Amino acid sequence: MAQKEAIIFDLFETLITEFVDGSRKVSRASRDYGNLIGLSNSEFQQQWNERQEMRMNRGFPTYRAVMMDILEKNDLPYVEHVIEALYQERIHEKKVPFMNINTDVIDLLKQLKREPVKLGVISNCTEEEVQGWAECPLADNFDEVIFSYQVGCAKPDAAIYELACSRLGVNPKHCMFVGDGGSNELAGARSAGMDAYQAAWYVPDFISSKISGFPRLTKPNELYEQFLDKQ
Numbered sequence: 001m002a003q004k005e006a007i008i009f010d011l012f013e014t015l016i017t018e019f020v021d022g023s024r025k026v027s028r029a030s031r032d033y034g035n036l037i038g039l040s041n042s043e044f045q046q047q048w049n050e051r052q053e054m055r056m057n058r059g060f061p062t063y064r065a066v067m068m069d070i071l072e073k074n075d076l077p078y079v080e081h082v083i084e085a086l087y088q089e090r091i092h093e094k095k096v097p098f099m100n101i102n103t104d105v106i107d108l109l110k111q112l113k114r115e116p117v118k119l120g121v122i123s124n125c126t127e128e129e130v131q132g133w134a135e136c137p138l139a140d141n142f143d144e145v146i147f148s149y150q151v152g153c154a155k156p157d158a159a160i161y162e163l164a165c166s167r168l169g170v171n172p173k174h175c176m177f178v179g180d181g182g183s184n185e186l187a188g189a190r191s192a193g194m195d196a197y198q199a200a201w202y203v204p205d206f207i208s209s210k211i212s213g214f215p216r217l218t219k220p221n222e223l224y225e226q227f228l229d230k231q
């Protein structure tokens with residue numbers, strides 16, 4: 001069994017969580033998009049989701065660019081102060097999970113920091129989603145942090161895993177990847193040559209049970225045990 005020289009973490013629902021009591025309360029403040037921009041909440045959500053990939057890989061470089069595209073395609077006016085207010089609200093909401101880090105995750109990172117292993121993060125995210133990162137207690141623990149919006153590619157694209165390995169100076173074969181499985185990231189990590197593990201400690205069972213074929217970890221500490229097994 002190959003010894004592991006690096007562990008790469010997903011961010012959302014792996015290191016931090018937006019779920020509260022089984023639903024995604026933190027980031028879903030109720031607002032009336034119909035009133036604000038002229039699209040019903042469900043229409044807006046659909047249009048937002050359709051642009052998921054391009055929001056992550058810098059196809060849309062900013063929140064404003066996504067909103068401009070949605071409004072333009074729907075023949076709706078772009079009202080600067082409305083979009084600016086939505087942007088600021090989104091920054092504020094997205095900062096919340098960075099302020100409440102699970103102590104089991106902190107303990108895991110402390111344990112790993114005592115081992116001869118490099119730690120990395122690969123996150124599919126946009127600029128306004130990770131403004132809480134730099135100030136949060138997780139940030140100092142990692143040797144490399146890759147945010148998809150900064151590098152212009154996103155999981156499960158092989159390029160983003162390769163970039164992480166090259167920055168960490170490790171062969172993917174000597175890498176463990178752990179994530180809740182969003183964006184098909186576990187299959188992507190495996191295709192890139194890594195051992196992939198499913199982080200099932202944050203997401204509710206009805207979501208995590210949709211993913212199979214990867215060792216399922218129900219507590220952060222189980223990752224440490226898996227790491228020790230490989231040494």
Ligand SMILES: [Mg+2]
Nearest residue numbers: 010012013182
């Ligand atoms: Mg995730």
